[in-house]
Amino acid sequence: MEYVTENDLLNENPDLYNSTVGFISDYVNKHFPNINADKRKMIKSATLEGIFSGSKTIGKTLENIFGYHSNLYQMTLDLQGRPLAFMTRYKIIAAGAKYYYWRTVEDTKVRASHKKLNGKRFAILPKYATKKCPYLQIYPGSEHSCRCFMEGILNV
Structure with missing residues (x-):
């Protein structure tokens, strides 16, 4: 049995991919306005990758940028969960x-x-x-x- 992953769905649907990247970009820009553009870009890339590979990618990136932070776990959950919720909503709308x-x-x-x-x-x-x-x-x-x-x- 062959399994379809979220990554496969994004690769097959450029609009979903672009919408998800836009959502992540807007979210990171809004919630991390006080860090420089290069670090925001790192968070955006880690978030997109983390949707497929799990929260460790996001958590390690945030820890590299902020060091240990008491809200690191919550930030990681949000950076993974909110784009997944956005994608789910998008797919449900697309299904009619x-x-x-x-x-x-x-x-x-x-x-x-x-x-x-x-x-x-x-x-x-x-x-x-x-x-x-x-x-x-x-x-x-x-x-x-x-x-x-x-x-x-x-x-x-």
Whole structure:
């Protein structure tokens, strides 16, 4: 059995690749404005690579730039998780879904505001919003340290 990886999907879809690179670039520029452009470029490259190879790539790059930092783990999670959440949302929209279910990992670390969203159906874009399926500005995985995920609903 042959497995398809996220890397394969990016290589086969230039728009997804460019959108993901743009998302990472915007995120790094916004969240690391006080470091020089070369170091931001290193973070961007490590983030793109880390999506496929795991968080060690991102964590080592951040440690090389900042040294040991108490928020290093959280920064690494965000740099890996947020682009993955963006890519998931992109792929669900590309598949034609108009709605999704918000899913949490259902453990004790899930924030209260996300517990309230778990299992509820939402519009993936504002144009699909209804009273029963509102649109949210945030989406699963888009907030700091969020481990929630989006389950697309097709054919609704």
